[in-house]
Amino acid sequence: MRCDAGPRRGVGHLVRCLALAEEFLARGADVTVFGTVERLDWAVAELAARGIPLLPGPDSAAELVEAARRHHLDVLVLDSYELDPAGAGALRAAGVFTLAIIDGDSRGQVADLYLDQNFGAEQPSLGSGAELPAPGSGAELPAPGSGAELPGLGSGAELSGLGSRAGLPGRLLAGSGYALLRDTVISARPPVVPPATEVSRPRVLAFFGGTDAVGAAPVLTRVLVATGHPMDLTVIVGRPEIEAQVDDVAPGRGQIIRPVPPTTELPALITGADLVISAAGTSTWELCCLGAPSALVCVVDNQRESYTRVVRHGLAAGLGELSALTTAGVAGRAARATAARTLHGLLSSPQRRATLAARAWSTVDGQGRTRVVDAVLNATHPANA
Structure with a gap:
């Protein structure tokens, strides 16, 4: 997981990554957090208590790919407003499944899976996560106001226009049903x-x-x-x-x-x-x-x-x-x-x-992180789903 926290950045990105990490750990995965945690001893202690290593955060697309290869990562979660948006696409090209956690704006990231846990995100409006780049095709999702409905994952529907590697359609997990809670x-x-x-x-x-x-x-x-x-x-x-x-x-x-x-x-x-x-x-x-x-x-x-x-x-x-x-x-x-x-x-x-x-x-029923990890595992290990 790639995120940062500090007195000026806040801890929201780290807290929701921590919630997701707890679910991955419960499923038997190994989890590492890459990033900077500044002047927050209690946050560092929270990671340590769960046995989650905290390593310096790679920033550029090339650094993210190098870190993924060095640590033999199957999945990389990106949760940042500051990272180079090209990182997600570079990771996908390197064969690393990528989950981008967003808040409306995808920032041009080309990920395998997008998560916007905000209430009503499954009903996109101008400037929202509806405008997600289509992996591999350069196409975009239907624009707001076009009349095209963008269903949330809960409906079982795929998002049109989102292709992805290995024939897996890209997905948007949208709405508070996917809220990540510790x-x-x-x-x-x-x-x-x-x-x-x-x-x-x-x-x-x-x-x-x-x-x-x-x-x-x-x-x-x-x-x-x-x-x-x-x-x-x-x-x-x-x-x-x-x-x-x-x-x-x-x-x-x-x-x-x-x-x-x-x-x-x-x-x-x-x-x-x-x-x-x-x-x-x-x-x-x-x-x-x-x-x-x-x-x-x-x-x-x-x-x-x-x-x-x-x-x-x-x-x-x-x-x-x-x-x-x-x-x-x-x-x-x-x-x-x-x-x-x-x-x-x-x-x-x-x-x-x-x-x-x-x-x-x-x-909010508290089961959002279960649904997110289910979606990741269904995409990365379909035979075991």
Whole structure:
């Protein structure tokens, strides 16, 4: 698996690769992660605990092929916005089965298999993963708006226009049915939808990825305080400078703010919270699987489409975009006031929280990684499928 993580990159790519790695390991495969993990001792420890070697990441197409040959790889998973897009095609040409994990944009990668785990990705729109290069043919999938439907793998249909080596048609695994979740999340999934609970001081959890690369925690902590509602707020602070800013926020009456560092106990914190505030990234699917009533903020541009779909379908409440919440002047004050009203409504209404939890829980069943590995093994070892 080829991915990177760090204070500025975040850990989303590594976390979903780790989930996929756990499934491959359970099937008897040998797994290695190639990449850079900067200033994240807990993430390195997570790999070590599973016996997964972490080796320096090859970057260029030639380096990826050389690494694949040196380590006798059958499959290489690419999960990066920064790698040379030509790497996938070069690996395929070298006989290495390639899975590209994408978020809408394929970046021109020519892979054997594409995975877009975002909710609604099986219904492509402009700029989405619908525009996937066709391996070997140079053709593209039907363009958005052409009237051609692009079925998800769950329908059993093939994607027209995607050819591949060895006569295997290329496939797009699309939608939250393929969400990649770690063992700790799957094991914490409640057997039934969490019920509505009336509490005078809700337990609130706020976290924004493993590093909070964009500094969302202090902003949302201030918005939560502005609701004026009593709460017991736990904030995951990924970096010392974030912790210092959260410490500077003065709680209101009946409010407690408790900053804590990144922890492997996050699933337990999520299931123990009455409301969770998070970024609209890969953690969205963890929240859904765990049936957590959540409010999301869109912190980077490539989350916008998924954020809009999730909020529109009622899987989580929407707090808007971080850029709007940090804007100065009248516009910024209005955005923060709107977000505070949304949060106050959730804090004061157990029924609203329960409705979000039920929709989220029923959308992500925790079996996505099983489906992805099934697809890889079906393609690479069809005789044993």
